[in-house]
Amino acid sequence: MNKPQKMRADQMLVEKQMATSREKARAMILSGIVFSDGIRIEKAGHRLTSKSDLELRGRQLQYVSRGGVKLEGALKDFQIDVTSLEALDVGASTGGFSDCLLQNGAARIFCVDVGYGQLAWKLRQDSRITVLERTNFRHLEFERIGHKVDLVVIDASFISLNLILPKALEFLKVGGRILALVKPQFEAGVAEVGKRGLVKNEEIHSRILKQLNELATKLQLVILGQMESVIKGKKSGNREFFIYLQLQQDSVSPLQRANVDDPGTLQCEETHSR
Structure with missing residues (x-):
């Protein structure tokens, strides 16, 4: 048979x-x-x-991935208008964040990801999108963007925001803003992360956010707000958070950046499963 x-x-x-x-x-x-x-x-x-x-089963997504739903929640909560803005999407992956930005009126987006072939086709062929694949954001040269942007959005995995935020300043205009998704399993110590990457302890969540706020202050970033993501991480089920920051002065000098505490932990390349 x-x-x-x-x-x-x-x-x-x-x-x-x-x-x-x-x-x-x-x-x-x-x-x-x-x-x-x-x-x-x-x-x-x-x-x-x-x-x-x-x-x-359930509601079909408006965006190419769940990341768009997360970002939409943050844009609404923080009352952010992205109309006509240029943005840098760090850890773009499938493109959920970028899709959300475009649907809300962004003018242009640079999609950076260490992976290859993940960005949804509808975004890949959109003239407002510049695709920078196989690119480790930490080593991204300014010339590949060519100018500073209004907004940096971040949804990275296997790397701490401690390593990404200083680099993001190189591409951010004075007055520009950063909207970063905080994933506790990539910020906590190894011993604090449970099975499937789950971090349940609310004290650890609070400490992580406090440390990121302290880092932001050292980087001359103003903390505009923080919130819990409207949905949890898909694979881990973790509570996730957004931090909303703004650059009030020019980017920090190399000396100032060197004085930022070494996070000491993580780890790998930036990519995610939006």
């Missing part, structure tokens, strides 16, 4: 007319609303048989 033919989950969503394109199907899968035989599909390349039952 011949085995049933298998098909990628994103392809099957299109075949069954549950998604208008493979790109939209991938976004739906990443948002966690696609189920097969009662089990959530985690990857677009998951193989399903022709007899597999597909269903959608």
Whole structure:
């Protein structure tokens, strides 16, 4: 007996007319609303048989990934108008943050990510997007951007914001703002992180935010606000937070940057699973 033919989950969503394109199907899968035989599909390349039952549960995302929902919540809470702004998206990945910015009127976005081929096709082909893939933000040369921007948004994984914020100042205009997502599992000490990267202790959350606020002050950044993300991290289930900062003076000098405390922990390259 011949085995049933298998098909990628994103392809099957299109075949069954549950998604208008493979790109939209991938976004739906990443948002966690696609189920097969009662089990959530985690990857677009998951193989399903022709007899597999597909269903959608919950609200379909307005953006290419959950990151857009997170950023939308922060823009509303902080009452940020991004109309006509130029932005730098650090750890762009699928492009949830960038998609949200464009839908809210941003003029241009530079998408930086250490990975390759992750940015959603609709963003990749958008003339307002400049794609900088295979690029470690910490080593990004100013010439590749060419000028300073109005807004830097950050959603990075496997690296502490202690290492990203000083670099972000190189690309930020005086009066420009930073909106950074704080992921506790990448800011806490190794011994403080539980299974699946979960950090439950609220005292650790408070300490992390306090330390980031102290760093911001050293970098001549004004703290405009902080808030808890409207949704939790998908993989870890962690509570996540946004910090909202503004540069009131010109970028710090190399000497000042050298005086910023070494975070001592992390770790890897910037990328994320928006």
